[in-house]
Amino acid sequence: MQKIVVAGAALNQLPLDWEGNRRRILTAINEARRLGATVLCLPELCLSGYGCEDAFLFPSTPRLAEESLRQLLPHTRGMIVLVGLPVLFEGKLYNATALLVDGQIAGIVCKQNLLCDGLRQEYPRFHPWPAGKHGEIRLGDATVPIGDLSFDCGGVRIAIKIGADLPVDLPDPSDSRPDCHILLNPVAEPFGMGTFALRKEQLAELSARWDLALISANLLGNEAGRIIYDGSVIIAARGKILALGPRLTFRPGELTTCGIPVEQKNTLTPLPNSPASFQGLCGSYVHRMNFAWPQKPAAEVPSPPPAAWEQSPHVVYEEVARALALGLFDYMRKARARGFVVSLSGGADSSAVACLVALAIHWAYRDLGREGFLATLDYFPELAQANSSAEMVGRLLRCLYQPSRNSSEASFRSAQAVAQALGIPLGIVSIDPLVDRYVQEAERILGRPLTWQHDDIALQNIQSRVRGPMAWLLANAEGKILLATGNRSEAIVGYATMDGDTCGGITPLGSLSKAFLRRWLRWLEQVGPIDLAPIPALAEVNRLTPSAELRPPEDSQTDEADLMPYEVLEAIDQAVFRDRLPREEIKERLCQKFPAYSPSQLASWVERFLRLCTQSQWKRDRLAPAFYVGDPSRQPWTTRRLPLLSPGFMPESSQGESQD
Structure with missing residues (x-):
């Protein structure tokens, strides 16, 4: 049994800030090295920035990302570092990660499950990578594998799942355990109220189910103007959370390290003999790289305890x-x-x-x-x-x-x-x-x-x-x-x-x-x-x-005389945009939640909400950009949009209220 010091870094990046983003990545690499970490997981698309929007489609963006990646290589000698970047392959753009091993690009893993929830429009800017596919890509003077990969680095197998590619609902592996030691999960997960506790539980459960160590690293701060990232770093193994990074800090980056036990193997089970679900977890092709692991890892620097406010x-x-x-x-x-x-x-x-x-x-x-x-x-x-x-x-x-x-x-x-x-x-x-x-x-x-x-x-x-x-x-x-x-x-x-x-x-x-x-x-x-x-x-x-x-x-x-009680308005909003209930079910729910009001009064408030909401999409189109700290899938500025002109929810006999 060998103990490996691993690390995850949260970075506060800026779209298309090639020099600044690279500088913050180098700071994380150097700090991880100083603390004795051999493996470092960085966030999703951290080299370019996640929020480049349609600038991802500019031909210069993947080119500059590749140039920046090559400049990082000399600084990764003796380490394994995962970096997120856009990659152009066979005329298609992919949300990808590059695994840098001892100063070389070991390979490129591309995201398969793209998000399109209003805030995160990965599709159609990126193409989803087909499961099971792998090939070769030319990067500078080197030809490296690309696709649905995992990596055997000196007898330690490393799998990579970008963002939503991490399957939190896989079935139990029954009698067979996968030959995967470390799973790296770079993410760009927007902050949401109360979602961090659920994410911790999911990652701990996954590490127990598959008997592996898992490192997840998120972006930090307001990267591009609307989405705020909490900068969470989670390191879990065998069902336990081993380390948590500080969240929502104002520093340019946060590094979290931890020692994990790894049973190094010279010969790993061939992947085709593993369960089908494991193939989905760790890729369909293993690329082997020579890597000399430290014989005596540096002493661990204990992670600080969670901030007091996290326990509030x-x-x-x-x-x-x-x-x-x-x-x-x-x-x-x-x-x-x-x-x-x-x-x-x-x-x-x-x-x-x-x-x-x-x-x-x-x-x-x-x-x-x-x-x-x-x-x-x-x-x-x-x-x-x-x-x-x-x-x-x-x-x-x-x-x-x-x-x-x-x-x-x-x-x-x-x-x-x-x-x-x-x-x-x-x-x-x-x-x-x-x-x-x-x-x-x-x-x-x-x-x-x-x-x-x-x-x-x-x-x-x-x-x-x-x-x-x-x-x-x-x-x-x-x-x-x-x-x-x-x-x-x-x-x-x-x-x-x-x-x-x-x-x-x-x-x-x-x-x-x-x-x-x-x-x-x-x-x-x-x-x-x-x-x-x-x-x-x-x-x-x-x-x-x-x-x-x-x-x-x-x-x-x-305000409430002009509209309705704000607690009622909040409940109707959730029923319409989160749960998508028809009006009669909305009214039934309100009657149960607000028995102090008569059914006829609640029904009139539902109709008023639907009428005003339908008429005011033009206003929402003109509002200044908002910070999103709720559910990104139910924002009426983006995914829950309504037509500017339509009878919409309004009964034909009703007269519209002023749109001003």
Whole structure:
């Protein structure tokens, strides 16, 4: 029995950043070598970046990926390193990995099961590799095998499964055990609430079922603008999780090492004699490479214990806070922006976004240290004048409050309390003079007065739209990103004013329901992240009844009166876009879940949801890009799209509501 030190690396890459991506890969290789690791698994498509989108189809992309791969070879002597990259073979592009063994390319393994879930459009950009097929490819001066392969490296067999190629539901191998020692699983798995625990269980079970060691390495951070990766590294063997890497950190990469026992064999069972399911697990062709394993591996460096927040009873709130904060910080630095502007209304959405920016800066400052923080944002030299994370927040976040005569005193107190808690000044600009001027000019052109009785939507929306130019002006003047503050619930039913409260470059909360967001804000007020203090000032926000405050105060406008209770809206959203239930089954489910409401009331809310959702696809098409921290398969911006024009869910006899 031999013990091998293996490693997995999470990398925060950038699409088409050939030099930067290669530099971070080399850092991981060198650190793995320093810690005595012989085998290193890197994430899926880490050399090019996973989010290249249609740039994968440019002829230069696979060529530059191959050039970068060859530059890595001298640095892999004495090691086995798996690198993800796009590969062009026989005129077709493949999502592939290259196994580098002792300074040589041992072979190329290509992905067979491609994803197409809206966020991840692997097909048709890539072609699926046919199971059981293998051939040869010319890379530089070398000809190497390509296809459905596994590798015998000095008596240790290594199998590779990219992303969804890992079969978590294979049957038990009965009496026969596969001659596979190590399974490498590079992935680009988007962060999803609560999904990490399930993934750990699946990988541990697979390692037990097949009696092998398994190394899975994910990307880290906001790689390309929308998808956030948690940077998880999981090393499992014989049913046990041996090591877990830190998740959702703000460093450029994380390396996790572990020693695994391996029974080295000089002669392995020929693959055709293995069970058919094993052939699917480890490939149909074994390529043998000479490799001298260390006779005496270096002493293991124990992996640090899981972060305290991973053990929190509020782990979902903790991980959502970290995922969105990491997404914001990565977006800022990769766009080379000088911070963010938030139009702070005093309500839940804008308060949450402002708090997330502050959390991002505090966590990045902690993970990187002051010098690392300044080096990461070296394009903003004025930050050197700040000496703490709190001072950095003051320089990177600007908040603006734009009241009207319809704004309440409670909203002003709420916005002011949040700004003070975050340590930032609050710019205040009344919009009444601008609104009055627009209304006067419109009345002159129309030849009639505008009244709330006849022009309700127009008079509401002009207030929202007038707020946009000042926020954009401040963002442009300071080189900052204006953040849109909408949430999924409002987007799904079109409860937003185009070019008003939708103004912004990105929408951090775009995949969170309003019901979840309100629960998260109560947690942030009362409990807070385990390594930071709660924000008690959010009590002012959480006491408010959500309201757009666009109608006169005497109308007592509230969001839920305009729409429906947000908990009900969330349940209908899940039934329609996650479960795809027909309307009658949706109504039955709601009656069981919300017995306090009458069946007729619930039925009317279902019809309202379906009507508004159908009419507002055009709005969702125009929303700023959203961060995705939910189920990527049910996003109405992508896979769950509706026609711009259709009767859709609406009964023929109903009259459509205003699309503005």
